[in-house]
Amino acid sequence: MDKIVIEGGKPLQGEISISGAKNAALPLITATLLTQGKHIIHNVPDLRDTRTMLALLETFGVHWERDGATLTINTENIAGFEASYDLVKTMRASVLVLGPLLSRMGRARVSMPGGCAIGARPIDYHLQGFKKMGVELDLDEGYVDAQVADGLNGCTVYFDIPSVTGTENVMMAAVKAKGTTVIKNAAREPEVGNLVDMLLAMGADIEGRDTDKLVIKGVKKLKPAEITTIPDRIETGTYLIAVGAAGGKVKLKNCNPSHLPSLLEKLREAGLSITETDDTLEVSRTGSLRSIDFKTLPYPGFPTDLQAQTMALMSMANGLSVIAETIFENRFMHVAELKRMGAKIRVDGHSAIVHGNGGLTGARVMATDLRASASLVVAGLAASGVTEISRIYHLERGYEDLVRKLDKLGARIKKIKEEK
Numbered sequence: 163m164d165k166i167v168i169e170g171g172k173p174l175q176g177e178i179s180i181s182g183a184k185n186a187a188l189p190l191i192t193a194t195l196l197t198q199g200k201h202i203i204h205n206v207p208d209l210r211d212t213r214t215m216l217a218l219l220e221t222f223g224v225h226w227e228r229d230g231a232t233l234t235i236n237t238e239n240i241a242g243f244e245a246s247y248d249l250v251k252t253m254r255a256s257v258l259v260l261g262p263l264l265s266r267m268g269r270a271r272v273s274m275p276g277g278c279a280i281g282a283r284p285i286d287y288h289l290q291g292f293k294k295m296g297v298e299l300d301l302d303e304g305y306v307d308a309q310v311a312d313g314l315n316g317c318t319v320y321f322d323i324p325s326v327t328g329t330e331n332v333m334m335a336a337v338k339a340k341g342t343t344v345i346k347n348a349a350r351e352p353e354v355g356n357l358v359d360m361l362l363a364m365g366a367d368i369e370g371r372d373t374d375k376l377v378i379k380g381v382k383k384l385k386p387a388e389i390t391t392i393p394d395r396i397e398t399g400t401y402l403i404a405v406g407a408a409g410g411k412v413k414l415k416n417c418n419p420s421h422l423p424s425l426l427e428k429l430r431e432a433g434l435s436i437t438e439t440d441d442t443l444e445v446s447r448t449g450s451l452r453s454i455d456f457k458t459l460p461y462p463g464f465p466t467d468l469q470a471q472t473m474a475l476m477s478m479a480n481g482l483s484v485i486a487e488t489i490f491e492n493r494f495m496h497v498a499e500l501k502r503m504g505a506k507i508r509v510d511g512h513s514a515i516v517h518g519n520g521g522l523t524g525a526r527v528m529a530t531d532l533r534a535s536a537s538l539v540v541a542g543l544a545a546s547g548v549t550e551i552s553r554i555y556h557l558e559r560g561y562e563d564l565v566r567k568l569d570k571l572g573a574r575i576k577k578i579k580e581e582k
């Protein structure tokens with residue numbers, strides 16, 4: 163297994179380009195299942211998760227090819243409709259094939275995602291929505307077996323909590339359903355908007371993009387689409403936070419600052435200097451870091467996917483920071499590892515109280531989930547001494563070229579084979 167070794171304390175300098183968003187690319191890829199033909203998706207990051215999703219589509223008979231960041235996906239003939247445990251256990255987002263398969267085949271069998279490192283993460287909202295559309299659901303041997311005999315019917319769905327993949331799944335099921343589907347308290351994340359744009363390009367009739375109410379009028383026919391994946395706002399945020407931690411001055415290109423409203427404000431409050439254009443961000447930190455309090459919330463609130471990285475930053479600030487995690491119940495796995503690097507953090511229920519102590523020291527730590535791993539990289543870049551992060555396959559699920567990009571910014575970072 164590989165590990166990442168970082169010799170911390172070197173400010174970051176230079177410029178890098180942000181990749182396409184993992185969480186946008188995954189639903190765009192599954193949406194190609196909705197109709198026959200050749201779809202083109204630009205700006206697709208080459209990550210473990212996007213490769214897993216393409217491997218899953220291959221099991222249905224889909225052909226695809228990659229040319230740089232552009233994927234051509236041919237969904238002319240599809241045969242299978244089962245997403246196996248082996249694939250779903252490595253990537254929960256595999257459940258995003260449910261909506262498109264039900265729409266096109268009237269049948270889908272998908273392994274139930276189990277609990278994961280950050281909490282129970284059920285898919286009951288997805289299933290409730292399908293049930294209201296007339297789908298018969300059976301749970302057997304850990305699989306959701308979903309079937310609809312006479313096609314899907316439009317319905318009204320209300321989500322207690324705005325679910326990102328739940329909104330995407332129900333919306334994909336609805337585009338060719340009979341009648342109108344209304345999703346109330348829909349997720350407003352930019353990745354949902356990217357999917358709306360793809361479905362519109364396919365000929366769907368959807369109103370309410372970027373609002374909490376999506377109205378989808380079923381259409382008879384869809385056509386293949388060409389779409390560009392939006393920039394990854396979580397990758398963007400992670401590099402901003404990394405500069406906050408290590409210091410220096412960095413320009414991020416091909417990003418979308420308007421997708422990070424809460425983070426940019428919070429980082430400025432913490433003492434970072436940030437200037438933005440439509441598609442670039444320039445960030446620097448020269449002075450000391452100030453402690454900030456924040457709470458994770460659905461978009462446009464503070465993203466849960468940046469909580470761990472910001473906590474690492476706060477452990478280097480001067481003062482007390484209170485961080486509330488309201489999206490996932492168990493998303494503090496990084497705390498124990500950050501403590502090994504000298505962070506002073508106390509978890510109390512859904513909150514973490516961070517006593518910033520000005521600096522961290524390098525240590526051997528273990529990645530536990532995707533964003534927790536990113537927080538260890540942030541910490542390692544700023545810590546004095548050497549940090550070794552093992553189990554980095556988590557990072558490879560979501561950060562394209564992380565080591566190369568940080569190396570380009572002057573970080574002393576390398577990936578090495580871990581000795582047995």
Ligand code: UD1
Nearest residue numbers: 185255283284285286287288323324325326327328489490
């Ligand atoms: C997506 C993102 C993930 C991000 C999360 C929250 C993808 C592939 N992943 O995950 O990176 O951290 O949004 O921004 O886009 N819930 C239920 N029942 C459901 C669905 C959700 O109770 O059927 C709850 C969840 O447990 C959680 C909350 O709703 O507390 C939001 O989760 P959700 O938005 O669904 O997360 P994902 O779509 O899985």
